Amino acid sequence: MSFGEIIVILVVAILVLGPDKLPSTIVEIARILKALKSNIDEAKASINKELKIAELKEETQKYKDEFSSANENIRKKLSFEEFDQLKEDILNNTKEIDKQTNNLDEKTRQDIQKSES
Numbered sequence: 001m002s003f004g005e006i007i008v009i010l011v012v013a014i015l016v017l018g019p020d021k022l023p024s025t026i027v028e029i030a031r032i033l034k035a036l037k038s039n040i041d042e043a044k045a046s047i048n049k050e051l052k053i054a055e056l057k058e059e060t061q062k063y064k065d066e067f068s069s070a071n072e073n074i075r076k077k078l079s080f081e082e083f084d085q086l087k088e089d090i091l092n093n094t095k096e097i098d099k100q101t102n103n104l105d106e107k108t109r110q111d112i113q114k115s116e117s
Helices: 003-076 080-116
Strands: none
């Protein structure tokens, strides 16, 4: 609003309300505007609070999904019994490979000795 419009409104208010009621009316209008502003501020705060709650819920759901995924992956891991069985199988296979390697080494030595003789 321009300055001229404000003056026109004041002149009309003086004519309608008169000089006696004008100050009390201005005070009432100021109170109403102040209450309206505080209600708007409260509404904004409430909306911001709800938005933060929604963000926290989303973040909580994300972490819940991650924990569920990790829990599922852990359940898919080998149990201790399966791990011990695999370890035993690997050790047995390693011993067998060592035996075969030793046998090959022995045969190779024998073949070398035969060829030298």
